[in-house]
Amino acid sequence: MERRTIGAATLEVGAVGLGCMPMSWAYAGSRQRGEESLRAVHRALDLGSTLLDTADMYGPFKNELLVGRVLKERRAEAFVSTKVGLLVGEQHIVANGRPGYVKRACDASLRRLQTDVIDLYQLHRADPEVPVEETWGAMAELVRAGKVRALGLCAVGARAGRRTGARLHDGTIRQLERVQQVFPVSAVEAELSVWSPDALDALLPWCAARGVGFLAAMPLGNGFLTGTLTPGEGFERDDMRARHPRFTAEMMAANQPIVAGLRRVAARHGDGVTPAHVAIAWVLAQGSHVVPVPGTKQERWVTQNASAGTLRLTPQDLTELAALPAAQGSWD
Numbered sequence: 547m548e549r550r551t552i553g554a555a556t557l558e559v560g561a562v563g564l565g566c567m568p569m570s571w572a573y574a575g576s577r578q579r580g581e582e583s584l585r586a587v588h589r590a591l592d593l594g595s596t597l598l599d600t601a602d603m604y605g606p607f608k609n610e611l612l613v614g615r616v617l618k619e620r621r622a623e624a625f626v627s628t629k630v631g632l633l634v635g636e637q638h639i640v641a642n643g644r645p646g647y648v649k650r651a652c653d654a655s656l657r658r659l660q661t662d663v664i665d666l667y668q669l670h671r672a673d674p675e676v677p678v679e680e681t682w683g684a685m686a687e688l689v690r691a692g693k694v695r696a697l698g699l700c701a702v703g704a705r706a707g708r709r710t711g712a713r714l715h716d717g718t719i720r721q722l723e724r725v726q727q728v729f730p731v732s733a734v735e736a737e738l739s740v741w742s743p744d745a746l747d748a749l750l751p752w753c754a755a756r757g758v759g760f761l762a763a764m765p766l767g768n769g770f771l772t773g774t775l776t777p778g779e780g781f782e783r784d785d786m787r788a789r790h791p792r793f794t795a796e797m798m799a800a801n802q803p804i805v806a807g808l809r810r811v812a813a814r815h816g817d818g819v820t821p822a823h824v825a826i827a828w829v830l831a832q833g834s835h836v837v838p839v840p841g842t843k844q845e846r847w848v849t850q851n852a853s854a855g856t857l858r859l860t861p862q863d864l865t866e867l868a869a870l871p872a873a874q875g876s877w878d
Contacts, residue, residue, distance in 0.1 A: 547594030552759030553732025563597030564590040565841030571604035574782040593852040601629035610658035627666040643673030645684035668698035686729035701736035715749040738762035741873035765838040771825040797875030826854035
């Protein structure tokens with residue numbers, strides 16, 4: 547697989563990563579199977595998808611424990627990204643950016659991941675009660691202590707920006723400019739896909755201009771862009787898509803032209819090329835500093851996602867994809 551670098555620290559990873567969240571968080575719990583997920587992680591490393599993206603809140607903690615079982619055997623082959631800053635309660639999620647907590651959380655993540663260093667430690671969300679510079683300073687101390695190699699920041703939630711009327715990523719850019727004064731940002735993680743291209747407006751150029759890597763979360767649109775979901779099929783109650791405004795039966799039907807466009811492009815590239823291949827290839831085409839991180843818990847989808855790294859879209863393909871209708875049913 548092609549290799550790409552993240553940030554000024556020139557951290558090298560496979561061009562297509564693996565989002566581990568679906569293995570233990572946010573999607574249907576009845577379909578989460580530990581052994582199947584372990585096979586998926588092993589398959590990713592076999593194929594060169596070295597970036598494993600997790601977080602302490604996924605599970606909570608279960609996801610890091612699962613990834614740690616693989617790292618115990620194959621640490622040298624993996625690039626580990628995990629996150630800090632969110633605590634999960636019974637019915638709520640709260641931010642915690644206190645420096646003492648950040649340091650304790652890092653030690654706990656290291657134990658669960660069965661490693662002595664985290665390649666990329668990301669701030670999941672800034673704590674509104676703590677200046678982000680203080681949180682970032684504590685994370686920088688972890689780098690100096692040899693527990694972390696580089697630091698990253700996850701984008702501020704989409705709905706907050708929409709409510710204020712600001713551009714989607716203005717808040718994230720403001721945070722980035724503040725923490726950059728404390729310690730270099732190596733990577734930013736934010737949603738980027740054919741049906742959620744907002745990062746192209748300002749966030750992706752901000753990263754490119756400063757040598758900051760961009761981890762593209764949800765490049766397959768939470769599964770919609772694969773073309774394998776049926777409108778009206780429904781989701782289990784614990785699946786986040788059951789509450790997402792783009793995943794009502796009405797909006798899934800309305801957004802089918804986007805999938806149809808992906809299918810048309812795929813058909814031009816021959817048998818075996820799928821809408822998912824095209825969706826990931828589109829993300830890869832947005833810049834050499836961009837690494838899509840599709841999430842899955844199944845070995846067969848890991849294999850398909852990794853193979854998208856060899857698909858090269860033509861200028862005609864990119865023009866056609868740029869002309870697809872905007873997705874309906876956003877957070878607006």
